[in-house]
Amino acid sequence: MYSLRLLGGVVLQGPSGPLEGRIVQPRPLALLCLLAASWKQGCSRSKAIGILWGDTDERRARHQLSDTLYVLRHALGQDAVLVSGEVLRLNLDVVQTDVGAFEQALDDGLLEKGAQLYGGEFLEGFHVGGAPVLERWTESTRQRLALRYSETVETLARQAEDARDFRGAVQWWRRLVAHDQYNSRVKLRLLRALQLSGDPATALRQAEEHRRLLMEDLGVEPDGEFLAYVERLKREPVSVPLPPELVEPQPSVQVVPTDPRHAPDAAPPELNRVELVQRGLRH
Secondary structure, eight states: OEEEEOBTSOEEEETTEEOOSGGGSHHHHHHHHHHHHTTTTOEEHHHHHHHHSTTSOHHHHHHHHHHHHHHHHHHHOTTSEEEETTEEEEOTTTEEEHHHHHHHHHHTTOHHHHHHHOOSSBTTTOOOTTOHHHHHHHHHHHHHHHHHHHHHHHHHHHHHHHTTOHHHHHHHHHHHHHHSTTOHHHHHHHHHHHHHTTOHHHHHHHHHHHHHHHHHHHSOOOOHHHHHHHHHHHHOTTTOOOOGGGOOOOOOOOOOOSSTTSOTTOOOOOOOHHHHHHHTOOO
């Protein structure tokens, strides 16, 4: 059994460790990555040729594809690449891939497992000279997988908030901030989760780090909603209003007088504001 890591770098390993030789040269490894990313539907020969040898005449390109397939099979076994007509498919019983495991987990609804399997950007640090179509395909695939990851982590963060598990929400929002560090919307969600978990001081430190990051790297300030929230948090670190989507509706309270001298419509005593905020209620 072989394993191919494509998220957070490219590593091809066999039973005895990392593989060497022709298979880890740029073009054979690129073809293997292409087949791994196309694990569900497979990849046609014409698509593989267009991505890897688009600037070569068809006859020569098909010869190079056949030669590269020979390299893969020689190193991984004859059954490593399955052929059905014009469609090439990586045999996942021979070569396991983190991309396949990541997408399968998400397709099966195993969001936490999928999030844990995402080890970084697709083909991070991998480059093949003179292959602009491959570069464009790599970037497109990278963006698609990164989007699936970010959507998954945000879903997990919101689910934690819905369950009133604000410490768990903080951990998921932190992961999403690390993935998309310039996104003020995501950072604001982290600040709110920190506040709800009872840690406004860390929220303020995180806010200042984000403002400094944007100014130093991009020369811009966070958006108005972010800045307004931070100002409220500075003034009232415990009682800053919570986001509407996290506020539980206050139950109606019926006051039953214990003293007949009390008027039946007397107002109940004012509830403690700090207690309401810590529960996640708006007063």
